[in-house]
Amino acid sequence: MNSFEIEIAGQVIHVESIHTRPKAICRDFIVTDKKPDIEISITERDIDYDRKEYETICDNNDPWEGFLEVSTLCRLLTDRLIEFDTILLHGVAVAVGHEAFIFSAPSGIGKTTHALKWLKTIPDANIVNGDKPFLRFLSNGTVLVCGSPWAGKESIYTNAMIPLKSIVFMERAEDNHIEQISFTEAFPFLLQQVYHPDDKKKMRTTLGLLQRLNQTVSFWHFKCNNYKDNCFDVAYNALMRDKK
């Protein structure tokens, strides 16, 4: 059994894992001498739950156990963080100065490719998380985008918490076009990309938190062709003009 503490989305989590891989993956989030807010002890049964999911998706009967346990830790942690008004949204979170933008879409649409254009073009831009940023809802209405080690195949992340300004839902298209959408229009996209806990009470909390996004965050629908030269300009110019 491996024991360690990590701090993610402002909460200290005591983790007991079976394999060493989770601790290695979480290396940039490890803390010491802090009182844990959450205790997670991963069991073989927990891993079995994710093994079933993994086999369904990948048709692979022999997934690497340590890798699988990393996914299990993410799931268990995401479930627990809901108690602390924190949810997981699938997407790439890019920070520009003191503001963060999330590019969200199903896998394979080009979120990372687009985000890397921001990094290439804007000197103070960085990726807070390349796949699974946490959103922490503060009582004053601010929503913080929080880094985590679960950051997709490129594994790009920053251990930081940055106020969220906008969520951009991407779709592949021939030409680049972006427009602001209402919360009502954004809601089905949000539901597709947010983590759905099995527990009904936690799902209700998740829905309540999603509604709070409407107070401070703007939503955009981005028809995107990353191969065209104006791709970055179209998105950047619109998002920077946004005053919400």
Next chain:
Amino acid sequence: MKLKYEFEIVDMGEEKVAVPVGKGAENLQGVLKLNKQGFEVFSQIQEGKTTNEIISSICEKYDDDIQTITSYVEGFISKLIKIEIIE
């Protein structure tokens, strides 16, 4: 008449959205957008009322004729059966 899933109603202002929650909810793709009338019927289905009970309840509440209300309620329920939300 029973819903296959539990739903949480999210208020979007002019319309409401019913989101499936709990285990098995992932089998249902998408959400149900409900206008005022749809919400009225859906809420009563959630309470476990029969088609006739729903029609009676809405007739008591609104001035529309019974044929219009019956047609609306039965049409709404048919749609839910078609998308396999009602057992």
